[in-house]
Amino acid sequence: MSDTILELDHIEKSFGGTSVLHGVSLSVQHGEFVTLLGPSGCGKTTTLRIIAGLETPDAGRVLLRGTDMTAAPPEKRDVNTVFQNYALFPHMTVAANIGYSLKLKKMPRTEIAAQVQQALELVQLDGFGTRMPAELSGGQRQRVAIARALVNRPSVLLLDEPLGALDLQLRRQMQLELKRLQKQLGLTFIYITHDQEEALNMSDRIAVMHEGRFEQVGTPAEVYDRPRTSFVARFVGTANIVKGQVLQNEEGILTVHTAGGQVPALCCNCGKGAGDGVTLAVRSEHVEFCTEGGIPATVKEKTFAGGMLRISLALENGDELVASRHGIDIALSAGEGVRVTWSAQNAVPVDTHTEAQV
Amino acid sequence: MRNHGRSRAGIWLMLAPLYLFTLLFVAGPLIYMVVLSFQQRAEVWGVVHTFTLDNYKNILTPVYLQTFVESFKLALTSTALITLIGYPFGYFMAKLPAIWKKRMMLLIMIPFWTNSLIRLYGWIIIFRANGSLDKILMGLGLTDSPLKLLYTYPAVVVGMVYALLQFMILAVYSSAEKMDWSLVEAARDLGASPLRAFYTVTLKMTLPGLLSGIILTFIPSMGLFFIADILGGNKVVLVGSLIQDQLMKAHNQPFAAALSLVLMVLTTLMISLYKRVTHSSELEGLL
Numbered sequence: 297m298s299d300t301i302l303e304l305d306h307i308e309k310s311f312g313g314t315s316v317l318h319g320v321s322l323s324v325q326h327g328e329f330v331t332l333l334g335p336s337g338c339g340k341t342t343t344l345r346i347i348a349g350l351e352t353p354d355a356g357r358v359l360l361r362g363t364d365m366t367a368a369p370p371e372k373r374d375v376n377t378v379f380q381n382y383a384l385f386p387h388m389t390v391a392a393n394i395g396y397s398l399k400l401k402k403m404p405r406t407e408i409a410a411q412v413q414q415a416l417e418l419v420q421l422d423g424f425g426t427r428m429p430a431e432l433s434g435g436q437r438q439r440v441a442i443a444r445a446l447v448n449r450p451s452v453l454l455l456d457e458p459l460g461a462l463d464l465q466l467r468r469q470m471q472l473e474l475k476r477l478q479k480q481l482g483l484t485f486i487y488i489t490h491d492q493e494e495a496l497n498m499s500d501r502i503a504v505m506h507e508g509r510f511e512q513v514g515t516p517a518e519v520y521d522r523p524r525t526s527f528v529a530r531f532v533g534t535a536n537i538v539k540g541q542v543l544q545n546e547e548g549i550l551t552v553h554t555a556g557g558q559v560p561a562l563c564c565n566c567g568k569g570a571g572d573g574v575t576l577a578v579r580s581e582h583v584e585f586c587t588e589g590g591i592p593a594t595v596k597e598k599t600f601a602g603g604m605l606r607i608s609l610a611l612e613n614g615d616e617l618v619a620s621r622h623g624i625d626i627a628l629s630a631g632e633g634v635r636v637t638w639s640a641q642n643a644v645p646v647d648t649h650t651e652a653q654v
Numbered sequence: 655m656r657n658h659g660r661s662r663a664g665i666w667l668m669l670a671p672l673y674l675f676t677l678l679f680v681a682g683p684l685i686y687m688v689v690l691s692f693q694q695r696a697e698v699w700g701v702v703h704t705f706t707l708d709n710y711k712n713i714l715t716p717v718y719l720q721t722f723v724e725s726f727k728l729a730l731t732s733t734a735l736i737t738l739i740g741y742p743f744g745y746f747m748a749k750l751p752a753i754w755k756k757r758m759m760l761l762i763m764i765p766f767w768t769n770s771l772i773r774l775y776g777w778i779i780i781f782r783a784n785g786s787l788d789k790i791l792m793g794l795g796l797t798d799s800p801l802k803l804l805y806t807y808p809a810v811v812v813g814m815v816y817a818l819l820q821f822m823i824l825a826v827y828s829s830a831e832k833m834d835w836s837l838v839e840a841a842r843d844l845g846a847s848p849l850r851a852f853y854t855v856t857l858k859m860t861l862p863g864l865l866s867g868i869i870l871t872f873i874p875s876m877g878l879f880f881i882a883d884i885l886g887g888n889k890v891v892l893v894g895s896l897i898q899d900q901l902m903k904a905h906n907q908p909f910a911a912a913l914s915l916v917l918m919v920l921t922t923l924m925i926s927l928y929k930r931v932t933h934s935s936e937l938e939g940l941l
Contacts, residue, residue, distance in 0.1 A: 400844065
C-alpha cells in the first residue's frame with residue numbers, strides 16, 4: 297500500500313455560473329510539503345477550502361487516507377487550516393485559542409495545558425499564553441495560528457498564504473521556521489502562495505495553478521528547469537518565451553529558426569520534427585551574448601534590481617527578450633546591436649501538449 | 655504633549671455649555687423629583703412643602719407592590735420573547751446579501767413613519783372579538799368561537815414585543831454585521847460542530863449586541879404604560895400606568911415622583927446585577 301495521505305480526484309467547482317476549478321487532481325504523500333502556486337484568482341484557495349471541507353465540490357472526490365471524505369463536514373476531517381487572516385478568536389487568550397480543539401475533544405485540563413505549553417514552545421512563544429490576540433504583533437499572531445492548527449497533529453496541515461501579511465525579513469525567517477516544523481513533526485503540508493521564490497524555497501513539490509487547472513506538478517527543480525507550459529515558465533522565475541520553427545531535430549537537439557537567426561534547443565521526446573512550430577522557454581540568466589551565430593537583437597535598456605543587472609533586448613520580430621547578469625557593469629549601452637544565443641540544454645520547448653492538439 | 659496654548663480654564667469654558675445643559679435638563683429635574691417624592695400632596699391641588707416618608711411607605715402596601723411584580727413579570731416575558739425572535743432575525747439579516755440587507759432595513763423602518771399610537775389601534779382591530787384574527791382563525795376552522803384576545807395579558811405581551819422588537823433586531827444585527835465569519839470556519843475546522851461553533855464563537859462575538867438589545871427592550875418595557883392601557887384595558891395595571899394615573903388623574907405628584915424613583919432604582923439594580931452575572935464589560939457605556 298502506498299503512503300498516499302490525500303487525494304483529489306477530478307475536483308470541479310463553480311460559483312454562480314463561473315467555473316473556478318476544472319477537474320483538479322492531486323495525490324499527496326505522507327510527510328510531503330506541497331505548494332499550490334499561482335496568481336490570485338487561479339483557484340488555489342478554493343482547492344484548499346474543498347480539502348478542509350469549507351466548500352463542497354460540484355464534482356470529484358476528496359480522499360483522506362483512502363477514505364472518501366467529499367461530503368464530510370470540516371469538523372469530521374483530520375485536517376487543520378492556518379487561515380490567511382489567521383482567524384484567531386479575539387475573545388480568547390492565546391492559550392485558549394491553541395487549546396480550543398483539545399477542549400472540544402474533552403481532553404483533561406492538565407493535559408490540555410501541557411500540550412498548549414508544548415505548542416507554544418514549538419513556535420517560540422513561551423510565556424505568551426495569557427495574552428489576548430489583539431496584544432500580539434502580526435508575526436506572533438501568525439505563530440499562534442500555526443500552533444493552534446498544529447496542536448491537533450492533523451494528517452494534513454493546510455496553510456493559506458500564511459506569510460502574506462508579513463514583511464520580507466519576517467517572511468524569510470518564518471519560511472525557515474515552517475520548514476523546520478514540518479520536518480521536525482513529520483507533517484504533511486499543503487501550502488498556498490503566489491510567491492514563486494517562497495514556493496521554490498520550501499516545497500518538496502510544486503503544483504502550478506492557472507485558471508482552475510494544474511499546469512504542472514513537480515519538484516522545484518523540474519518546474520524551474522523543465523517548465524511544461526509557457527505559463528509555468530513565465531510565472532516561475534520569469535523566463536523568456538521565444539516562438540520559432542524547427543529546422544531539424546538531430547538526436548534530441550533542435551535547431552530552431554526565429555527572429556532572423558538560429559538557436560538550439562533540447563528536445564527529450566518533445567515530438568517535434570522539421571517544419572513544426574515550437575515555443576521555447578529560456579531563463580534570462582541563460583541568455584548569452586556572442587559575436588556570430590544566434591539571433592540579432594538591440595539593447596533597449598539596462599536596469600539594476602536585486603543584485604542582478606537586467607538587460608532588455610528587442611528582437612527583429614518585435615518580441616522582447618531579457619538577459620540578466622550578476623554585477624553592475626557590463627559593456628553594453630542602449631541602442632547597441634548584439635547577437636544572443638543559449639546552449640541547447642537551457643532552452644526547453646513548452647506547450648508541446650497543446651500545440652500537438654492544434 | 656503640547657497644550658496648543660490653551661489653558662485649563664479655557665477647556666472648562668468650552669465644556670461649560672455641556673455641563674450647564676446636563677445640569678439644567680438632567681440633574682435638575684431629577685433633584686426636583688427626589689425632593690418632590692418626600693413631600694405631601696395638597697388637599698385640592700399642588701404640593702405641601704413638608705418632609706414625609708409616607709409616599710415610600712405607601713409603595714410598600716401589597717396593592718402597589720403587586721403592580722411592581724406584575725410589571726417586572728411582563729417586562730421579563732416581553733424581553734424573553736423579543737430575544738427569541740429578534741436574535742435569529744438580526745443574525746440572519748447580517749448574513750443576507752448587501753441589497754437584501756438594505757431592503758430588510760427599510761421594511762423594519764417603515765412602521766416608524768406612522769405614529770406608534772395609531773399602530774397600536776391597528777392591533778385593536780386585529781385582536782377585538784370578531785376582529786381580523788378571529789375571522790382568519792374561524793375561517794380556517796382552527797377555532798369555533800371568537801378568542802376575545804383584546805384586553806388580555808397576551809395582547810399586552812404581543813403589543814410590547816411589537817413595539818420593541820426592532821431595537822433587539824438592530825442591536826444584534828449591528829454586532830453580527832461586524833463579525834468576521836472566518837472565525838466560525840476556523841472553529842469548524844478545529845473540530846466544532848455547527849452548534850458548538852455558534853455557542854463558542856458566534857454567540858460570544860454578538861454578545862455586546864444581544865446585551866444592549868436586552869437592555870434597550872427591558873427598560874422601556876417596564877414603563878410603556880400606553881400599550882397596557884390600550885391593549886390591556888384596565889385588566890393589566892403596570893407601574894407605568896400607575897405613575898401616569900397618579901400624576902394625571904389623582905394629581906398626586908409626590909407619590910408619582912416616589913414611584914418613578916423606585917422604578918428607576920430597581921431597573922438600575924437589575925441591570926447591574928445582570929452585568930455582574932454575565933461578567934460583561936460591554937455594558938459600561940450604558941450604565
